[in-house]
Amino acid sequence: MGAFLLTLTTILGGAATLASADCTREGLLAAANSYVAAVTAGKIDGLNLATTNFTYQENNKKADIKKGVLSQPLKIDLNRSTADTVACASYTMIISSTGAKPYVLAAQLRHPGNDTTVISTIDIIAATTGSLFFNAKQTLGYIQKEDWGTLAPENRPSRELLKKVGDAYLDMWTDAKAADTIPWGTQCERVEGSALTRPCGGSLPHGGSTKPNGNRRYVIDETVGSVDVLCSFDSLGNYPDSHEVRVEAGKVKYVHTITV
């Protein structure tokens, strides 16, 4: 009887572990949507923040979430989220162009132990008037026209390729050969702040800086071919930065940079 109970406990315990083990896409996108709602409302009440060890970062600095960009309501013109079930993290881009203070926000959310109902980290790059090439209306105009639809399975890049492309992109300023390792698409578009370059593989850096772009945080979503990397853009001088790249059928299609 004792042995039987022990076995039963082990089985039940195992089942409970399995049930909470998976980080799901639905859970990640639900959490990302709670963040979009918080930005709209300018209130954090609807965010289920971890009660211990919650981290809020704004422009690469630890900050008080109650005093940051989430403390005012914003009218959202565009939001788009990607989900990384391996890192249990999401990335959300928000453009707010019509308020007193326009914003373009790049946010990564992270969750503890694959539990998407709890948010352990909110990490935001918040570009506004005065940020690099900032013009939210112009950025919105370009990005609204892009197609970020789910890719057919045969056109999805692997996680490894996305990580490699994200890293090679950020390495171009320090590694003279990095640009040539990136599979540029012929129809590729690059929107840096509000500056459009097409095709995006033209006029690229080939080394020159000795300081690598550091402190990289990744969100990778193969289903839409996206890698977003938040970093310190140290190669040109410690700028808080987000680079997102979309890869379709093995080739780079879009690049977005948000730099403060």
Ligand SMILES: *[C@@H]1O[C@H](CO)[C@@H](O)[C@H](O)[C@H]1NC(C)=O
């Ligand atoms: C979290 O979920 C992912 C994807 O389902 C899985 O690969 C990983 O092992 C899980 N990690 C933990 C700590 O349960």
Ligand SMILES: *[C@@H]1O[C@H](CO)[C@@H](O)[C@H](O)[C@H]1NC(C)=O
């Ligand atoms: C607290 O958060 C930091 C950074 O987010 C992490 O490295 C650390 O493991 C966390 N500690 C606990 C006890 O969860």
Ligand SMILES: *[C@@H]1O[C@H](CO)[C@@H](O)[C@H](O)[C@H]1NC(C)=O
């Ligand atoms: C966010 O984007 C989704 C998908 O385009 C849209 O349905 C939703 O209304 C947007 N949310 C806000 C607050 O604008």
